[in-house]
Amino acid sequence: MYSSPVLYDQSETIKEKLAFNDKRKKHLIIYDQKAVSDVKQVLAKDTQEELEYEHFEIGDSIDLQALRTLLYSQKMGTHLYIASDWDHAAAVFAEAIEAGFTEDEIQTIIYGPKRRYIYCMKCYQKSEINYDDEVQCTHCNAYMEVGPFFSKVRKGYIGYPFIPN
Amino acid sequence: MFKSTNLDMFTFPFTNYKNKTYRYSNDLVALGEDKVNFMKITPEYQAQIKRKRELLEEQPEVRYQSFPHTMEMQWEFVELIIDLAVDKYPEHFSIEKNGDQWTFSNHILGEKETFIFGDESSISLEPYDMIGRHFHHDYMLMVNRDDNFYLEVAQESFAALFSPHWNLGMSFNEIHGPVPFVSRDGVELTDRIRKFLLTIEPGAPRTRVNWNLMADRWDVNYETMDIWGPEREKVTAENAGELVHLRVEEQWFVRMPRSNAILFVLDTQFLPLEDLVLRPEWLEITYFNLADIPDYMAEYKGMAPFLPQSVEYLKNLIDSLKVK
Numbered sequence: 001m002y003s004s005p006v007l008y009d010q011s012e013t014i015k016e017k018l019a020f021n022d023k024r025k026k027h028l029i030i031y032d033q034k035a036v037s038d039v040k041q042v043l044a045k046d047t048q049e050e051l052e053y054e055h056f057e058i059g060d061s062i063d064l065q066a067l068r069t070l071l072y073s074q075k076m077g078t079h080l081y082i083a084s085d086w087d088h089a090a091a092v093f094a095e096a097i098e099a100g101f102t103e104d105e106i107q108t109i110i111y112g113p114k115r116r117y118i119y120c121m122k123c124y125q126k127s128e129i130n131y132d133d134e135v136q137c138t139h140c141n142a143y144m145e146v147g148p149f150f151s152k153v154r155k156g157y158i159g160y161p162f163i164p165n
Numbered sequence: 166m167f168k169s170t171n172l173d174m175f176t177f178p179f180t181n182y183k184n185k186t187y188r189y190s191n192d193l194v195a196l197g198e199d200k201v202n203f204m205k206i207t208p209e210y211q212a213q214i215k216r217k218r219e220l221l222e223e224q225p226e227v228r229y230q231s232f233p234h235t236m237e238m239q240w241e242f243v244e245l246i247i248d249l250a251v252d253k254y255p256e257h258f259s260i261e262k263n264g265d266q267w268t269f270s271n272h273i274l275g276e277k278e279t280f281i282f283g284d285e286s287s288i289s290l291e292p293y294d295m296i297g298r299h300f301h302h303d304y305m306l307m308v309n310r311d312d313n314f315y316l317e318v319a320q321e322s323f324a325a326l327f328s329p330h331w332n333l334g335m336s337f338n339e340i341h342g343p344v345p346f347v348s349r350d351g352v353e354l355t356d357r358i359r360k361f362l363l364t365i366e367p368g369a370p371r372t373r374v375n376w377n378l379m380a381d382r383w384d385v386n387y388e389t390m391d392i393w394g395p396e397r398e399k400v401t402a403e404n405a406g407e408l409v410h411l412r413v414e415e416q417w418f419v420r421m422p423r424s425n426a427i428l429f430v431l432d433t434q435f436l437p438l439e440d441l442v443l444r445p446e447w448l449e450i451t452y453f454n455l456a457d458i459p460d461y462m463a464e465y466k467g468m469a470p471f472l473p474q475s476v477e478y479l480k481n482l483i484d485s486l487k488v489k
Binding site for chain 1: 226232310315328330331333334335336339342387388389390391394395
């Protein structure tokens with residue numbers, strides 16, 4: 001669905017560190033090798049007997065078949081935690097939305113840099129950007145001011161074209 | 166660039182002139198029976214249609230956007246537009262129906278559109294795009310979901326900081342978030358309007374008049390900001406009469422009975438400041454209103470770089486008329 005949430009650098013699901021939502025019955029934790037030691041530490045310390053925990057470890061690459069089976073088999077009341085680098089998180093996030101999770105039910109903890117994209121209003125192409133206010137389109141070289149608005153359909157921030165002095 | 170030549174058909178925006186002041190408001194009002202039908206054929210009709218079609222041909226990605234799942238709504242739009250046109254201007258438009266085989270005639274342009282109603286394969290354009298090319302308005306179809314409105318089809322040729330391509334799929338609040346050159350003052354107003362839109366019922370559209378000043382351009386979209394942004398600086402008190410236009414956007418919000426979507430219709434009209442002398446009372450009211458615009462609003466509306474020059478031009482014009 002075009003209005004489905006996507007993971008972007010200002011997603012409300014992104015949190016600084018893993019913290020279990022104690023209003024949920026079950027916690028599903030999906031993590032990669034960058035997050036493995038943190039996750040194991042939290043699990044060893046913060047788990048409560050009456051709650052259910054399940055985890056899924058991402059190795060070198062994501063086993064999509066297994067991930068989908070896991071996500072689709074969840075019942076109401078499951079809270080999803082994604083602890084990984086950006087690319088793994090974006091992939092898991094998209095699969096989770098597809099499987100019916102809402103943003104309220106997802107917590108994302110990113111290891112390493114977050115990716116940002118700008119959508120060029122001159123050539124309608126997406127370029128990866130850092131946190132500069134002004135950038136150049138990697139496709140048509142137009143100069144753009146990075147706008148504050150993000151499009152879920154175009155999957156980037158708006159790039160307002162300008163001609164440099 | 167066209168301008169309104171029949172001033173009786175021009176929607177003069179400053180109706181609160183007694184106070185000689187202008188502020189934003191969400192003045193969405195109910196319509197008198199004569200205004201429920203938004204069709205309006207002005208002397209500029211042919212020039213506007215020609216330009217609209219050129220833009221759609223040259224920049225289809227910029228000017229028209231839709232989601233594939235909107236076809237049923239698009240046909241509802243076709244029927245609505247034809248009904249309104251034929252009802253108001255039977256001398257200009259007619260429709261012949263043989264079951265699902267329809268022929269729409271535009272007698273002004275001497276054109277016919279023949280199609281099978283409900284069958285996209287019977288026409289080369291999408292239905293909404295096809296019928297929209299016969300009328301000068303911009304048309305935005307917003308689907309009502311989760312107490313908000315999402316843009317799912319748009320055909321546009323007179324954008325003011327709007328882009329069908331960029332805004333596709335956005336909610337009403339996302340589209341009306343602060344635009345460039347602005348503060349965040351517009352946000353609360355946007356949410357009030359959104360709540361008001363939820364109350365609109367089929368058969369009882371609402372209207373609102375918005376206005377702005379444009380510097381030598383009718384089309385100020387995101388795609389061409391690099392061009393019109395700097396052009397605003399070239400206005401002086403001497404050339405403002407010719408370059409600066411009072412841009413009036415008469416808006417209609419129409420609830421579609423079958424899809425429950427809101428059709429947002431824009432009738433954009435332009436009057437160069439120099440033509441205000443044709444209606445001396447308008448000239449004076451416009452001068453008082455523009456002279457009173459607070460800085461934050463001039464910034465929000467994007468007119469800050471040329472507002473002082475425009476006010477000075479109007480003042481000089483009024484003074485020169487008094488001397489005579």
